[in-house]
Amino acid sequence: MDIEELLPQQPEGGKDDKKVSPLVSLEKDLELYKESIKEIAIEIIAEGISKHPIFVAHQHEVSIGEIILNKDELNTNWTIQASMVEEFVEKGIIKPDLQELFLRAYKKPEEFMCVFVIVPEGANFIYYPYQTRR
Numbered sequence: 001m002d003i004e005e006l007l008p009q010q011p012e013g014g015k016d017d018k019k020v021s022p023l024v025s026l027e028k029d030l031e032l033y034k035e036s037i038k039e040i041a042i043e044i045i046a047e048g049i050s051k052h053p054i055f056v057a058h059q060h061e062v063s064i065g066e067i068i069l070n071k072d073e074l075n076t077n078w079t080i081q082a083s084m085v086e087e088f089v090e091k092g093i094i095k096p097d098l099q100e101l102f103l104r105a106y107k108k109p110e111e112f113m114c115v116f117v118i119v120p121e122g123a124n125f126i127y128y129p130y131q132t133r134r
Contacts, residue, residue: 022077022119025078026117028077029057029076030128033076035130044084052085052086052106053083054085054125055116056080057079057115059078062118065081066081085106110130111129112128113127114126114127
């Protein structure tokens, strides 16, 4: 599955032509969401749904995972959906022959949330710590 298939078609040119990294607002939202995300990750693992939860962060509609934190309801910038490595493999986002490589790089879900960040320019995995180091 290509990234274009996850996002609905977006009109060219947005209202914001200033290029501020969307990751700035994502970090702010992840700080706000991290306790809820950790609870859901632990629940996914404890219930035997998956050992590898993945959270999808986006600002548009996407067709993977289930909405757990809606930006419109929470007055934030990013919506978070809960998914898992198995769905990513099933949808072809993680190719089956690369699943083992992905799992070796996957960080401890008790310490880090695995976030698949989708923006119109593309998508990538990041690991965000539940505890911020001070």
